[in-house]
Amino acid sequence: EAGVAQSPRYKIIEKRQSVAFWCNPISGHATLYWYQQILGQGPKLLIQFQNNGVVDDSQLPKDRFSAERLKGVDSTLKIQPAKLEDSAVYLCASSFGTGPYEQYFGPGTRLTVT
């Protein structure tokens, strides 16, 4: 079974530029998550989708971050404009549902904002 796919793996941009990350979850997984992991810290949830609807975006900085899940499958996370403090690894995860199901994580995209 294929795992969660993310691209790109690495991205370097200057502050105030925009960037987009892509995630393809495991087939059949209804729930998709985007986490931000700053170096030396645990991942923090940014947004959670159930199919193509948003369940939780309480910690998403909505003035600069946006996300969508196309047709309940793939998802993109966008930052515009980027700030230095956005430098982090952006992890996508998926699960069968919101119950006691395992969340499977992708390898992440490492973003460096200079």
Place this chain on the structure above:
Amino acid sequence: QQQVKQSPQSLIVQKGGISIINCAYENTAFDYFPWYQQFPGKGPALLIAIRPDVSEKKEGRFTISFNKSAKQFSLHIMDSQPGDSATYFCAPKTQGGKLIFGQGTELSVKP
């Protein structure tokens, strides 16, 4: 604000020794208590998890002990191996599916 506190921040253990990592939480609405393992350059992967109606769960060399009244749970790694060197996160789950990660424990197992 949901709080999860993990300790220690780092741990050095000799090969064959026991590694113990602790996690304390404040919210009583969590319904699932997993530990995740993360290697450099990789995403976290589920190691072992426990439901709140169970006090202990063992899978091979890994054991979770859960104390509901104290709002604490711990990970024990028996016969620690160099391949266990990684960062470990407790990440209790809300009923809505959200994982609240601790700060992480960097484990180093010396040969």
